[in-house]
Amino acid sequence: MKLFVFDHCPYCIKAMMVAGLKQSDIELVYLQNHDVQARIDKVGANMVPILQKPDGSYMAESLDIAHYLDTQDGQPRLTEARHPEQIAAWIAAARPANSRLVYPRWLMIDLPEFQCQEAKDWFEGNKSAAMAQSFAEAYANSAAHIETMSHLLAELDWLTLPSERNNQLSLDDVNLFPTLRNLTVVKGLSFPPRIRQYTDEVAALTGIALYDHVAV
Numbered sequence: 001m002k003l004f005v006f007d008h009c010p011y012c013i014k015a016m017m018v019a020g021l022k023q024s025d026i027e028l029v030y031l032q033n034h035d036v037q038a039r040i041d042k043v044g045a046n047m048v049p050i051l052q053k054p055d056g057s058y059m060a061e062s063l064d065i066a067h068y069l070d071t072q073d074g075q076p077r078l079t080e081a082r083h084p085e086q087i088a089a090w091i092a093a094a095r096p097a098n099s100r101l102v103y104p105r106w107l108m109i110d111l112p113e114f115q116c117q118e119a120k121d122w123f124e125g126n127k128s129a130a131m132a133q134s135f136a137e138a139y140a141n142s143a144a145h146i147e148t149m150s151h152l153l154a155e156l157d158w159l160t161l162p163s164e165r166n167n168q169l170s171l172d173d174v175n176l177f178p179t180l181r182n183l184t185v186v187k188g189l190s191f192p193p194r195i196r197q198y199t200d201e202v203a204a205l206t207g208i209a210l211y212d213h214v215a216v
Contacts, residue, residue, distance in 0.1 A: 002027045003065075004042070004050040008106050010178035011062035012049040013208065017174055018066040020207030021077060026069075030112035034122035066174055081171035090155065091179055097148040098179060103127045104135040105185045106156040109214045146189050153183075153195050161194070162201045169205060177202045183213035 003019060003026050005012035019026045031038055036046045043050055044061040050058055051065045059065060070076045081087075107120050114120050128134050138145070159176075162169060180199045183189060191199065203210050 001025065001054060002029050002052040004029045004031050004039075004048060004052070006031065006033060006048055006100070007111050008113070008182060009048055010182065011047075013143055013178035013181060014062040014174050015049040015065040015069065017169075017202075017206040017208055018069045018078065021169060021205060022069055022073070024069055024201045032116060033113045033119040034116075035119075036143040044157075051142055063171075063174070066171075077169065078174065079170040081175070083172050086158075086177070087176050089150070091176070094149065094152045094179060097145045097152070098183065099127070099131055100133075100145045101129065101142065101149060101186045101189070102182050103162065104139040107135065108216045109117065109211070141152065142186070142188070145187065149183065149186075149189060154192055156195050156198075157192065159195065159198050161198050162205060167205060169202065173202055177206075177208075181208055181210060185215050187215040 001024070003012075003015060005016060005028055016028070016127060018024075031048065039046050039048060039050065042052075042058045045060065047060050049062055049065055050060050051068065052058055053068075059068065066078070070078050103123075107114060109123060114123065124135055131138060162173070177199070178197065180191075181203065183191075184199070201212070202208075
């Protein structure tokens, strides 16, 4: 099987988490960010992740892919979500500061989906419009966005660690972890100890690399 992804994409990370957790025999294929046609050719829409199944057919939608990867062997490991509304509300509240922190930084480190200038330009043009400000402005205001995000991270003190539940992951983790993982690219953002431990534990269980070593 092949999983077509962007390394930074939260939806892609959801599928990659389950592939790692299950130790699935999957080849990760990193598409160039601007190559919309490559996505449309596979699933008829501009979306990632995309899974190519053993029969050659394609499927999209991150949680559908996660469910497929988790259940195809008849031994699912993910449990049902217990706090979906709470996590969705936190992600929504964090989105403005999160976007302004991570978007500029994706072009400041070496990511496989930005290996040509056209991919970088396409991403910056689209995301600048979405934020209604330039990457330069967002990055220049990092201190303010880091302060906002620090307060938001402190609100996650209710999380239980995987180590407190027999290293069992749930759909809550699949939905929350991608945002926390991506925030490790922000130099100067300190996670509360418990949230940092949570992030490290989920990363270890799923084989998802963090960005601490290249944080900007």
